[in-house]
Every structure is written in C-alpha cells, then in structure tokens.
Amino acid sequence: MTIERPATTFSNDEVGMLRSFLDHYRATIRLQASGLTDAQLDQPLAPSDLTLGGMLKHLAFVEDWWFSYHLAANEPAPPWDTAPWDDDADWDWHSAAGETHAELDALLAAAIERSDACLDAALAEDPDLGRPVARPRPLEKGQTATIRWVLVHMVEEYARHAGHADLIRQSIDGATDV
Template sequence: MTIERPEPSFRNTEVGMLRSYLDHFRGTIRLQASGLTDEQLDQTLGPSDLTLGGMLKHLAFVEDYWFSYNLLAREPSPPWDTAPWDDDADWDWHSAAGAPHAELDALLADAIVRSDACLDEALTADPELDRPVARPRDPAKGDTATVRWVLVHMVEEYARHAGHADLIRQSIDGATDV
C-alpha cells in the first residue's frame, strides 16, 4: 500500500488552500500508521490511551460527521449509525482495538473519498464559504457552523492528531520522519 502525502500549495484559492492542507494532514496520519503491525497499532504512549488504530477510526468518524452528517444533513452511515455512543462516547477510539490495519486504513480512506464528494457537491450547489451547513448544531441559539468553519476545523483536527501520531509512532519504532 502506497500512501502519498501531498504538500500544501503555496498559491491557490481559499478553498484550494484549505483542501490542500487538509489533504496534507490526512496523508500524514495515514503515513504515521503505515508499515506497522496490527499489534503496533494498538500500542499506547502512557499515560494516554490513544492508539494509531483508534486515531484512524476516529478520523473516519469525524470525516463522515462533518462532511456528510452536518454539511449535507445526511443520516449517519455504517458503522456510525449503530455505534453504542450512549454506552461509550469514545466508541470510535475504543472499538478499533484489535482491528487489522488494512480495515482501519480502508475505513479512513473511504471516508475521505466520501467527504471530498460531499464537499464538492456542497460547493457546486453554492460556492459561498460563509453559508451555514445544512444541519445546525443548536438552532435555538442560532449556532450553526459555516462551510469555512468545517474546513478549518478539519485542518485543525488532523493537525492536532498528527502531533499525537508523531509521538505514538516514535514510541513504537523510533520513526521520526515518516
């Protein structure tokens, strides 16, 4: 499996710039998990319980949650639609334990493809980044994210977890330049 990490563009439209950073950090996370055994994906860096396997599944959920569920107001897709969120708010992280790397990476890669298609659909319908997403978070307060907010938030989400991934990966096999 070859995973590419594109470099963010120096010149681009606002959407193009945000998407290039998002793609860069998506690639970073997948690279940090590449080449490891399934058992290594379950390793933590104490005292945290974060794992690279859990991170792959969590980010697949976050992709679907923001781009499909919120941006386009679609119902959750499997496995998120039947996840026992009431029993475990961190089910996405915890349920990855013991799952094969290929399964977790495919879950994230597929979520990224769906997310990009959702974003393309939304921007084709209305390219305005300041427009609200289809599903308000708290309509009573008038709290609704914009398309711009979703893109910036996703860059932040991946960038934050890329730092975690760097530390976890280095603790597993010493790799510092993945």
C-alpha cells in the same frame, strides 16, 4: 499500500488552500500508521490510551460526522449508525482495538472519499464558504457551523492528531521522519 503526501500550496484560492492543508494532514496521519503491524496500531503511549488504530477510526468518524452528516445532511452510515455512543462516548477510539490496519485504513480512505464528494457537491451547488451547512450544529451563542468552519475545523483536527501520531509512532518504533 502506497500513500503519497501532497505538499500544501503556497498560493491558491481559499477553498484550494484549505483543501491542500486538509489533504496534506490526511496523508500525514495515514503515513504515521503505515508499515506498522496490527498489534502496533493497538499500542498506546502511556499514560494516554490513544492508539494509531483508534486515531484512524476516530478520524473516519469525524470525516463522516462533519462532511456527510452535517454538510450534506445524510444519516449516519455504518458503523456509526449502530455505535453504542451512550455506553462509550469514545467508542470510535476504543472499538478500533483488534481491527486490522487494512480495515482501519480502508475505513478512513472511504470516509475521505465520501467527504470530498459531499464537499464537491455542496460547492457546486453554492461556492459560498460562509453559508451554514445543511444540518447546522449550534456552536455557541447562536452561531452555527458554516462550510468554512468545517474546513478549518478539519484542518485543526488533523493537525492536532498529527502531533499525537508523531509521538505514538516514535514510541512504537523510534520513527521520527515518517
């Protein structure tokens, strides 16, 4: 599996700029997990229980949650539709244990592909980033998520987890330049 990390753009329109950062961080996370064994993907950095495998699955969920479920108003797809969220609010993180790197990376890659298709369709219909998503989720004090908010949130989500991934990866094999 070859993962190329696209550089962010220095000059672009708003959508292009946000997508370039999102694509850069998507690839960064996948690269942090590349080259590791399935057992290494299950290895946490104490005292946290976060693992790179759990991170791949969590980010696949977040992709589907915001782009497919909220932006496009699709119903949850497998495995999210039958996940026991009431029993474990962090099921996406915990259920990755024992899954292979190939399975987890394919789950994230497919979620990214679906997300890009949902975003492309929404922007083709109406390019206004300030409009609410199809299934608005109240944020606070009557505000709802807009397409812009989803894009900025996803950049933030990936950037935050990229920092976690750096620490976890270094604790596994000492890699600092992935």
